[in-house]
Amino acid sequence: MTKQLMMVLFSAVLLMSSMQFVQAAADLEANTPVISAIKTSMQTRHVQLQSHYSAGAIGLTEDGMIAVKDAGAVPLSQRGALAGLVKDENADRVRLYKEIAVANGHPEWQGEIQSTFAGRWIDKAQAGWFYQRAGAWVKK
Amino acid sequence: MKHWIIGLGVVASVALPACVTINIYFPAAAAEKAADKIIEEVWQLKQDQEESSSTPAETPAKPVAQ
Numbered sequence: 001m002t003k004q005l006m007m008v009l010f011s012a013v014l015l016m017s018s019m020q021f022v023q024a025a026a027d028l029e030a031n032t033p034v035i036s037a038i039k040t041s042m043q044t045r046h047v048q049l050q051s052h053y054s055a056g057a058i059g060l061t062e063d064g065m066i067a068v069k070d071a072g073a074v075p076l077s078q079r080g081a082l083a084g085l086v087k088d089e090n091a092d093r094v095r096l097y098k099e100i101a102v103a104n105g106h107p108e109w110q111g112e113i114q115s116t117f118a119g120r121w122i123d124k125a126q127a128g129w130f131y132q133r134a135g136a137w138v139k140k
Numbered sequence: 141m142k143h144w145i146i147g148l149g150v151v152a153s154v155a156l157p158a159c160v161t162i163n164i165y166f167p168a169a170a171a172e173k174a175a176d177k178i179i180e181e182v183w184q185l186k187q188d189q190e191e192s193s194s195t196p197a198e199t200p201a202k203p204v205a206q
Contacts, residue, residue, distance in 0.1 A: 003145075008181045028167060028174040035178075100174065112166045113175075120175040124185065 018081060022024045029103045045089055059130030059137055064097065064118035065090045069130050070136055093117075 049066075050080050052058045055075035058066050066089050097117060103109040122131045122140070130137045180186050 028170045030174040030178060039178060039181055043184065046182055048185070096178070106164075106166075109166055109171075112168075113171055116168065116171040117175045117179075120172060120179055124176070124179050124183065 028099055028100065032099065035096065035103065038092050038099065042089065042092050042096070045085060045123050048085055051091065052082060052085075053126070053129045056128075056130050056139075057082060059132065060118075060121050060125055062118060062132045062135075064114045064121060065093055067132075068082070076131045 049058065052074065054072050055073045057068065057070040061067050066086055067088055068083060071082070082113055097114040098107070098110050100113050101107050125131060125140050127140055129140050131140060132138070
């Protein structure tokens with residue numbers, strides 16, 4: 001009787017464990033409405049940011065964000081707008097990393113998702129764009 | 141004896157899932173894949189992504205020789 005109970009208990013535990021493993025092995029969820037909205041917002045902004053990357057006014061940071069690298073590369077009248085774009089972009093990026101972590105049931109993954117993105121942004125950046133390495137700006 | 145077995149069962153049912161939870165690793169490969177997809181969309185690196193290439197209706201021009 002107790003042996004049977006033990007077997008049932010043990011198999012239930014095994015089943016639960018294997019289910020968790022399957023969940024962990026699957027692809028990351030990145031298609032929630034919130035994530036889509038962030039992507040659209042970033043896509044629209046990128047049209048404005050693109051020329052600034054090429055001009056070296058902005059660059060990609062080591063932590064998956066963007067930063068003003070050389071404000072002198074844009075006319076004085078546009079510097080305020082550029083700073084605003086950078087600020088909004090970084091806010092979207094933080095939200096994106098957070099939402100992916102939350103959508104996958106692991107809010108604690110936010111930091112790791114951010115560092116994964118950091119490497120991928122730089123990897124996919126166009127030649128001539130700037131990125132940070134060990135605190136210094138490097139031209140790709 | 142009976143107490144011992146029940147105790148073991150309780151310990152197992154608590155400890156085993158706990159081990160599994162701790163062992164849940166960050167899926168680095170899946171994260172890279174997801175990141176690549178998102179970056180490609182945001183930077184529009186793949187032109188043929190959404191819009192189906194509007195192939196012009198090919199009307200084979202019949203060369204009228206002669």
